[in-house]
Amino acid sequence: MFKIKKLLGQIRKAIEDYNMIQEGDRIAVGVSGGKDSITLLVLLKQLQSFYPVHFDIEAVTLTMGIGVFDLSPVVELCKKINVNYTIEETVIGKIVFEARNEKNPCSLCANLRRGALHNVAKRLNCNKVALAHHRDDVIETFLLSTLYAGKIQTFSPVTFLERKELYLIRPMIYIEEKHIKEYIKSNGLPVVPSPCHVDGKTKRQYVKDLLADLHRDNRTVKNNIFGAIKRLGIDNW
Structure with a gap:
């Protein structure tokens, strides 16, 4: 199978570097249906078969209440x-795009989805939520925060939500997006198109395209930014 040993090695390294999984954990894996979350789900399931501590997995998808979502x-x-697998029906899309008619909908949508996902995880007796952010997401979030919010920050590999008594873990932070795309394609794994109205039209997409342009001129640019994040110790890195 394409790069499976390398991807499993990278996910295991991230888990062990940041102590993401302990004996007896019940982990709700957020599954949007996209390539990243499908890869995370499959890799965690494969890791479960040989990892030295026992953990359980629950897959969770939130519907948006808009568009076609098969x-x-x-x-x-x-x-x-x-x-x-748990499918949680929501009307988040209608709240964001119809009731609130947000001009910049991503922040509100993300907040509502996070809250709904955390509630489902608690209902399933999970103590952790696994999110499918990868290495490119880390870099893009760092640039988004720097360029548009004036803050030197990105998300943490592990975050504890005291109010919910939940840990958020991001086991794919060492995996590059291009390897996820290749893995999905070579293994014929299913990908469900996003029903979001602004998919591919956001500031994040702009930053992704900007990074691609920079990468064409300097093949080490992403490695340099990722290395800088780790050396700065941003948000518990």
């Missing part, structure tokens, strides 16, 4: 790999 391929995948 989750049948994810249902079939979860059956195939023997993971319990």
